[in-house]
Amino acid sequence: MGRKVVLATCVLNQWAMDFTGNLERIRQSIKQAKEKGARFRVGPELEITGYGCSDHFLESDTTLHSWQVLAALLKDPICEDIVCDLGMPVMHKDVVYNCRVTFLNKKILLVRPKMAMCDDGNYRETRWFMAWAKERIVEDHYLPRMITDITGQHTVPFGDGVLALKDTCIGSETCEELWMPGSPHIPQGLDGVEIFTNASGSYHELRKLRTAYTLVESASMKSGGVYMYANMRGCDGERVYYSGGGCIALNGEIVAMGNQFHLAEVDIRTYRNKIRSRSHAAARADVYPRIVVDFALSGPQDVSLPVCEPLEPQFLNPEEEISLGPACWLWDYLRRSGQSGFFLPLSGGIDSCSVAMIVHSMCRIVVSSIEAGDQQVLTDVRKIVADAAYTPTDPRELCSRILHTAYLGTVNSSEETKKRAEVIADSAGASHRSVLIDGAIEAILVIFTATSGFVRPKFRVNGGENRENLALQNIQARLRMVISYFFAQLILWAKGRPSGLLVLGTSNVDESLRGYFTKYDCSSADINPIGGISKTDLKRFLGYCGKAFNVPIIEGLLIAPPTAELEPLSNGLVTQTDEEDMGMTYAELSDFGRLRKIAGCGPYSMFCKLVHTWSDKYSPTEVAGKVKHFFRTYAINRHKMTTLTPAYHAERYSPDDNRFDHRQFLYNTKWTWQFDAIDQQLPELEKAYNKRPNKPELGCDVSRVEDTRSKV
Ligand SMILES: *[C@@H]1O[C@H](CO)[C@@H](O)[C@H](O)[C@H]1NC(C)=O
Ligand SMILES: *[C@@H]1O[C@H](CO)[C@@H](O)[C@H](O)[C@H]1NC(C)=O
Numbered sequence: 001m002g003r004k005v006v007l008a009t010c011v012l013n014q015w016a017m018d019f020t021g022n023l024e025r026i027r028q029s030i031k032q033a034k035e036k037g038a039r040f041r042v043g044p045e046l047e048i049t050g051y052g053c054s055d056h057f058l059e060s061d062t063t064l065h066s067w068q069v070l071a072a073l074l075k076d077p078i079c080e081d082i083v084c085d086l087g088m089p090v091m092h093k094d095v096v097y098n099c100r101v102t103f104l105n106k107k108i109l110l111v112r113p114k115m116a117m118c119d120d121g122n123y124r125e126t127r128w129f130m131a132w133a134k135e136r137i138v139e140d141h142y143l144p145r146m147i148t149d150i151t152g153q154h155t156v157p158f159g160d161g162v163l164a165l166k167d168t169c170i171g172s173e174t175c176e177e178l179w180m181p182g183s184p185h186i187p188q189g190l191d192g193v194e195i196f197t198n199a200s201g202s203y204h205e206l207r208k209l210r211t212a213y214t215l216v217e218s219a220s221m222k223s224g225g226v227y228m229y230a231n232m233r234g235c236d237g238e239r240v241y242y243s244g245g246g247c248i249a250l251n252g253e254i255v256a257m258g259n260q261f262h263l264a265e266v267d268i269r270t271y272r273n274k275i276r277s278r279s280h281a282a283a284r285a286d287v288y289p290r291i292v293v294d295f296a297l298s299g300p301q302d303v304s305l306p307v308c309e310p311l312e313p314q315f316l317n318p319e320e321e322i323s324l325g326p327a328c329w330l331w332d333y334l335r336r337s338g339q340s341g342f343f344l345p346l347s348g349g350i351d352s353c354s355v356a357m358i359v360h361s362m363c364r365i366v367v368s369s370i371e372a373g374d375q376q377v378l379t380d381v382r383k384i385v386a387d388a389a390y391t392p393t394d395p396r397e398l399c400s401r402i403l404h405t406a407y408l409g410t411v412n413s414s415e416e417t418k419k420r421a422e423v424i425a426d427s428a429g430a431s432h433r434s435v436l437i438d439g440a441i442e443a444i445l446v447i448f449t450a451t452s453g454f455v456r457p458k459f460r461v462n463g464g465e466n467r468e469n470l471a472l473q474n475i476q477a478r479l480r481m482v483i484s485y486f487f488a489q490l491i492l493w494a495k496g497r498p499s500g501l502l503v504l505g506t507s508n509v510d511e512s513l514r515g516y517f518t519k520y521d522c523s524s525a526d527i528n529p530i531g532g533i534s535k536t537d538l539k540r541f542l543g544y545c546g547k548a549f550n551v552p553i554i555e556g557l558l559i560a561p562p563t564a565e566l567e568p569l570s571n572g573l574v575t576q577t578d579e580e581d582m583g584m585t586y587a588e589l590s591d592f593g594r595l596r597k598i599a600g601c602g603p604y605s606m607f608c609k610l611v612h613t614w615s616d617k618y619s620p621t622e623v624a625g626k627v628k629h630f631f632r633t634y635a636i637n638r639h640k641m642t643t644l645t646p647a648y649h650a651e652r653y654s655p656d657d658n659r660f661d662h663r664q665f666l667y668n669t670k671w672t673w674q675f676d677a678i679d680q681q682l683p684e685l686e687k688a689y690n691k692r693p694n695k696p697e698l699g700c701d702v703s704r705v706e707d708t709r710s711k712v
């Protein structure tokens with residue numbers, strides 16, 4: 001016999017430690033779920049506090065305020081006649097657990113602690129929470145008095161139990177548990193659980209959603225029944241963007257799916273259909289403690305309800321993800337920071353143009369959300385532009401109020417990049433200016449020569465040595481940062497508008513890894529939307545923007561070799577290109593990045609891998625040279641990672657020292673032991689390599705390549 005039920009899974013844009021706002025968004029989600037007829041509502045992991053509270057989870061204030069928010073919800077008439085499953089930290093016998101709290105009509109039914117913690121990547125759950133290790137055991141939890149006053153309960157069940165309602169059985173697993181080989185949904189399914197909830201705090205990485213959905217589908221296929229996935233969405237105060245994308249799967253097929261990137265603060269997906277009663281409890285299954293609940297998810301109103309059909313999940317490609325993820329993150333950061341827009345130094349190169357396009361994309365999303373009737377977005381945009389009557393209708397016009405760009409050039413900058421910056425700014429709709437900074441550079445040179453009595457430093461093309469050449473490049477680059485901050489503070493003042501601008505950083509993940517930038521140049525900023533994205537993905541993204549946003553000039557940008565343009569032109573031509581300067585291509589740099597961070601390779605094991613994967617391009621000696629060159633530059637530049645601008649996390653190999661990639665920053669840059677290990681392998685490998693048929697004729701003397709802009 002089947003019973004139709006309506007279930008709701010929520011995606012909420014929570015903000016770490018914003019208890020007031022978080023409570024309001026939870027209330028909204030419950031209200032909307034009920035309006036859609038749902039009798040069961042699941043929200044994201046740790047939704048009461050926000051997921052990213054980090055060391056605030058060690059403070060007793062955080063658990064206290066969580067109970068206060070829960071108390072407010074228990075008392076709220078909005079929560080009547082719906083089973084609510086919420087996430088919050090709970091201290092049980094002096095230990096803090098990451099919990100699901102389920103309640104119905106002023107009674108707490110079950111507190112279910114998470115049983116597997118996540119510690120990879122940006123996650124550090126074991127730093128704040130203990131994993132509950134007692135499988136299928138439920139204990140008494142003594143409630144705080146403020147809760148007892150509302151529910152009349154002194155203790156509630158705490159532990160690994162499931163809820164037995166009149167018409168079905170509900171079990172939950174949190175986040176990480178879904179990814180484990182022995183996920184709880186398997187034994188729960190065998191023991192008759194029909195509805196599985198997965199409340200998650202899962203952040204965006206390019207190409208990740210498909211994996212999560214595959215897990216959801218396979219979980220509901222293996223165990224049968226309904227699998228409900230809820231997630232956080234937005235920048236909850238951190239460098240990651242929780243990616244939303246809540247969904248519901250039934251017997252292996254996705255039947256409801258939420259948006260991955262969106263500005264709506266509350267996004268509800270409901271599912272209505274029959275649940276087949278299955279024969280309970282496979283013969284030898286372990287029995288879960290059941291919390292019996294006198295409530296049915298199906299009700300008399302169900303007869304008239306339409307049912308949900310399976311749907312084909314649509315996944316975004318990485319270019320689309322870049323146009324949406326960082327854009328939504330910027331929006332959350334901007335509206336929550338209280339600033340009035342962005343300042344972007346626009347050089348006309350791939351990185352800064354990508355950032356301009358991301359801000360443009362943000363303006364498109366804002367306009368379309370307002371057209372779709374999102375009042376919150378309208379309120380926020382009016383506050384940002386300080387115009388209470390404003391309703392944006394054109395993304396470029398909105399961009400002209402929010403995005404302020406400047407080409408910070410010298411007499412030696414090429415006309416081509418200057419022109420390109422203008423056209424890109426115009427296509428994005430930014431308010432743009434071209435500025436000559438020679439006066440500032442000259443002022444520094446005058447100070448130096450006057451006090452040192454030395455001659456003026458010269459560029460290499462004019463006979464200067466490496467130190468002079470580097471210093472002259474660095475001072476240009478660094479002054480751009482100083483000038484950017486000055487403009488960011490005063491542009492709106494000059495226009496008679498209140499507030500200031502956030503400075504946007506524009507260095508990509510590969511350059512950071514290699515350290516190919518000047519410390520405290522335009523890589524130093526307030527936030528950086530592309531700091532976690534590889535050059536390769538940025539190029540694809542720009543190609544996509546060229547078509548999607550109709551910006552033909554991007555074609556030209558993509559063929560132009562990337563250059564910092566810090567050395568003077570020779571006969572009007574660029575003398576410097578990034579890949580030559582770096583001594584490696586961006587594609588090679590991505591290979592290094594992945595092997596170093598994801599595969600955890602040091603010099604020797606990286607060499608051992610690349611000697612095979614690059615054997616069609618390079619001989620073992622050449623590979624050895626490349627690997628050593630990479631590790632040398634990585635080591636001498638690692639100190640730059642300690643001051644890296646907070647960036648949107650997007651690739652699994654980010655070198656962000658502050659939160660993601662914990663490694664030292666003062667190295668013995670000679671790596672003597674490690675490089676010797678490589679050298680010992682070379683003679684044998686070379687012999688084998690030279691015996692191969694069709695040996696490619698490729699030469700690359702990396703030892704020749706100078707590290708032009710490294711340690712400053
Ligand atoms: C279940 O929870 C984990 C934890 O984040 C989450 O990563 C996973 O995506 C969730 N389930 C699935 C597949 O989506
Ligand atoms: C521009 O190029 C000239 C000629 O090489 C050089 O002397 C001068 O210092 C350069 N100016 C700047 C600001 O780079």
